[in-house]
Amino acid sequence: QLRGALRSALEEVASVAVARLVERDELLAAAFAEAESTAEAARQSGGRGGFTFLPANPQYGQRRRHFEELSFDSGNAVEIRHGEPIVDRKSTFIAHAARVVNEGQVQWALREMLSDKKVAVATHNMFAYRYMDEARGVQVADNDDDGEDGAGSKLAQLLSMVGCEGVFVMVSRWYGGIQLGADR
Numbered sequence: 001q002l003r004g005a006l007r008s009a010l011e012e013v014a015s016v017a018v019a020r021l022v023e024r025d026e027l028l029a030a031a032f033a034e035a036e037s038t039a040e041a042a043r044q045s046g047g048r049g050g051f052t053f054l055p056a057n058p059q060y061g062q063r064r065r066h067f068e069e070l071s072f073d074s075g076n077a078v079e080i081r082h083g084e085p086i087v088d089r090k091s092t093f094i095a096h097a098a099r100v101v102n103e104g105q106v107q108w109a110l111r112e113m114l115s116d117k118k119v120a121v122a123t124h125n126m127f128a129y130r131y132m133d134e135a136r137g138v139q140v141a142d143n144d145d146d147g148e149d150g151a152g153s154k155l156a157q158l159l160s161m162v163g164c165e166g167v168f169v170m171v172s173r174w175y176g177g178i179q180l181g182a183d184r
C-alpha cells in the first residue's frame with residue numbers, strides 16, 4: 001500500500017515537472033520564433049525600423065535589446081571570431097571577439113551574434129568593449145552582464161588590465177544546472 005501511494009505521488013510530481021518543462025520549452029520556442037521573424041522582416045526591409053532582440057531566458061535577468069538601423073549598415077561589418085567551447089560543471093562557455101573602432105561596429109557585431117540561433121538561446125551573453133574614438137580623442141568602453149552578476153564588468157576589467165584596444169568580446173553561457181558562484 002505504501003509502495004502504491006509513493007508511486008502515485010512520484011508520478012504526480014514527475015508529470016508536473018514534465019508539464020513545466022514543456023511549457024518553458026513552448027515559451028522559449030515562441031519567443032525565439034518571434035525574434036527570428038522580427039529579424040527576417042528587418043533583413044528584408046534593409047534594416048529600416050531596426051530590430052528588437054527578445055531574450056530566450058528573461059527569467060535569468062536578460063532584457064530586450066533594440067538595434068537601430070546603424071546595426072544593419074554593411075559599412076560597419078566586422079569579422080567575428082568564435083572560440084572553442086569550455087565546459088565547467090555542465091555549463092558551457094564560448095567566447096566571441098571582433099575588432100571595432102566605432103559604436104556602429106559594436107552594434108553590428110552584437111546584433112549579428114544575437115542573430116545566431118545558438119547564441120540567441122544562451123542563458124547569458126555578457127560582453128565588454130573598448131575602442132578609441134579618434135574624432136573626439138576619448139576612449140569609449142562599456143559592458144553588460146546580461147543577468148550574470150558582475151560578469152560584464154569583470155570582462156571590462158580584464159580588457160583594461162591586458163591593455164586591449166579596439167575590441168568587442170562576448171562570452172555566451174549555457175547554464176548546466178549547477179551554480180558556479182565566484183568560480184565563473
